[in-house]
Amino acid sequence: MAPFDPPRGETLLASPALTRFTELLGAPAAASALDRLDHELDWQQPRLRLYGREHPIPRRQVWMGDARYRYSGRDFLPTPWHPTVVAIRDAVIQRLAQAGHPTRFNSVLLNRYATGRERMGWHSDDEPELGPAPLIVGVSLGADRPLRFRWKDRRAPAFNVDQPHDSLLLMGPGTQAALEHALLPRRSSGLRISLTFRWITPVAP
Numbered sequence: 399m400a401p402f403d404p405p406r407g408e409t410l411l412a413s414p415a416l417t418r419f420t421e422l423l424g425a426p427a428a429a430s431a432l433d434r435l436d437h438e439l440d441w442q443q444p445r446l447r448l449y450g451r452e453h454p455i456p457r458r459q460v461w462m463g464d465a466r467y468r469y470s471g472r473d474f475l476p477t478p479w480h481p482t483v484v485a486i487r488d489a490v491i492q493r494l495a496q497a498g499h500p501t502r503f504n505s506v507l508l509n510r511y512a513t514g515r516e517r518m519g520w521h522s523d524d525e526p527e528l529g530p531a532p533l534i535v536g537v538s539l540g541a542d543r544p545l546r547f548r549w550k551d552r553r554a555p556a557f558n559v560d561q562p563h564d565s566l567l568l569m570g571p572g573t574q575a576a577l578e579h580a581l582l583p584r585r586s587s588g589l590r591i592s593l594t595f596r597w598i599t600p601v602a603p
């Protein structure tokens with residue numbers, strides 16, 4: 399496969415699959431999605447316990463979708479789907495289907511980074527309710543902040559993946575088992591909103 403075959407995306411890593419697609423929504427729709435999400439969502443800044451002390455997370459977030467989820471040992475009820483998020487979700491599903499990855503999502507974590515100081519620390523999205531080999535898709539709107547990856551077994555150097563406005567990054571099965579990722583602080587950067595779509599195994603009520 400050519401390194402950049404637009405319908406199939408740009409292969410950044412073959413195994414596990416890390417694939418980037420650009421121009422997901424198109425310029426006018428992407429600009430209005432960024433603006434609507436920024437203004438219409440009830441952005442939260444929960445406090446999390448870390449090494450025995452509580453800190454507000456260094457960004458804002460909204461959990462959205464159909465499935466209850468557990469985070470830091472607590473159960474949360476997600477916010478109902480916002481129409482802009484439904485439109486983005488459906489564009490993601492369509493783009494991935496064209497690329498040969500039929501998939502579905504029942505939840506999304508939206509992250510809002512107001513400035514380059516806001517960030518997300520090293521982690522893998524490997525909670526049990528995501529299943530053994532989840533497929534997770536991140537959509538980026540606004541400032542281009544690279545996602546940094548590092549191998550858990552240090553088999554190769556860490557690397558950055560650029561996440562331009564209106565792009566989609568597919569983290570295929572096996573990514574969370576082999577790699578961690580982080581959104582590190584940047585000296586100067588404007589507003590960025592990311593949406594990471596997942597399938598959470600529904601828990602019995």
Ligand SMILES: O=C(O)CCC(=O)C(=O)O
Nearest residue numbers: 507509523545581592594
């Ligand atoms: O904002 C980003 O690009 C990273 C988000 C992320 O890793 C997550 O939501 O789990």
Ligand SMILES: [Fe+2]
Nearest residue numbers: 521522523579
């Ligand atoms: Fe993540």
